[in-house]
Amino acid sequence: MTKPPLTLHLAAPRGFCAGVDRAIKIVEMALQKWGAPVYVRHEIVHNAFVVDGLRAKGAVFVEELDECPPDRPVIFSAHGVPKSVPAEARAREMVFVDATCPLVSKVHIEAARHHEAGLQVVMIGHEGHPETVGTMGQLPEGEVLLAETVADVAALRPRDPDRLAFITQTTLSVDDTADIVAALMARFPAIVGPHKEDICYATTNRQEAVRAMAPDCDAILVVGAPNSSNSRRLVEVGMKAGCPYAQLVQRASEIDWRALDGAGSVGITAGASAPEVLIEEVIDAFRDRFEITVKPVVTAEENVEFKVPRVLREPA
Template sequence: MTLYLAAPRGFCAGVDRAIKIVELAIAKWGAPVFVRHEIVHNKFVVDSLRDQGAVFVEELDECPDDRPVIFSAHGVPKSVPSAAQARNMTFVDATCPLVSKVHIEAERHSENGLQMVMIGHAGHPETVGTMGQLPDGEVLLVETVADVATITPRDPAKLAFITQTTLSVDDTADIVAALHARFPAIIGPHKEDICYATTNRQAAVKAIAGRIDALLVIGAPNSSNSKRLVEVGRAAGCAYSQLIQRADEIDWRALDGITSVGLSAGASAPERLINEVIDAFAARYDLTKEIVETAVENVEFKVPRVLRVPA
């Protein structure tokens, strides 16, 4: 068996920063520290932080006033920090800086009188958070090319678009093309909103897709960027592309007779889970590993200053 390891894979800078924020908050203020929504979409990571003293909740009203609360890497609507301030809560925003960049972009366009179109997945925390930066009705959501034909903006000549950071690069390009075709005056971002980590991981999967008979992507079922990697693998010609959370979810019977498997991991999957899968293959096969690297990542985001100073 040859295992082709896509690189880059696994943790991105935004996820790494968010996890550090929770760990540093527990070290500074002690347990419990409350976290609104899963800090990142990975059960292993969430369970590990829970063991250290993090309490995960869905809404701010589940948090007591006297304990710190952290907002997840996906971002939150403006109403959430406003509510925390009104209650005099200590809070730390772990929103990925690349998601915050999209928030700022949306506000800037709105201040210039433009209505926003957001390309994203309805109900995903990042989409909810980004749309929540502006008043109701100021952001129109499209998920597919077909959706572009159904939206009714106030003024077709005064539109701008933004995107969720974890989308399929290829699918998003098709939606952007449809927006430009219907609304020629629409303004797009100066630089693509889809983040570097999403783009790089999708490019690495494309690079191995032609060499493999099966693709395994380590990631959570609610992780947008992980699910997109599975779709990218299928679109690139790898018919057997599957999302798994841990090594114990590998369907070994489906791999009977296969001699080449690709392995990638979503941006919120830790290296420990990747090594677990590699070890599972090594226990069953005479294994050859080949790394296929399409980019080198050296991005690092600082944690908020409040966590860099002693209590």
């Protein structure tokens, strides 16, 4: 039986970013150095396939530090943690390794500088997301106000409208964030912004690739986890850029083939915490059903690499 033809537009960049790559490497190196078990506070990155793979090697994932024994190493996830967490680890004399993405740490440093300068901070981010919780937890209670939407900006009640700064979660939609920033600047003309955009290069690059291929696609599949902010934003970006249908899938088994019935071109990308093996799995699933032609859509080249902490490069 002849397979129907289908063009797959394959976004590049896609998948793992330097921060995710570093975080996974940190867990693997910690297991090599100290042996199993090594504890990890929160999912090291938001991807069940990655987490399950590390769990099989001896990583134990917990939500809070009090679930960790004091005599085993603990790793803080790539999303960052409030200042109270490393403080508690030191008080308990625990060995800990901070896998916070350096680009998230940069936002933490910005927040601290604004606070030292006497400014109250507005964080553009998603309430309850680990990165937002970690960043807001860098400063004392009440020093960071959260804005998720343009509507939230109108409801902000800062103590001094002329003494404000703003920072953002690194994995937001570039377009949505621009609207919130514009609203902040319109309401608080004296507000201080970051020297360089807080949304990380990987988030921006992946959104640009989706934006470039969306008009040529009948559908877009984003490989990523439902709790991955940057993956969910890719779905939104694809729809806004002109693609009539976009779906988030963790694995090939989740593809809704009925929704793709009649499609002649499908775009494929992946969030920053999705490994390439899952993208290949999705491509193979299409190959089983269609006569595919793969067209790369390259909008940027990435060669960023972050060093792992010194404690893991030193002998045990």
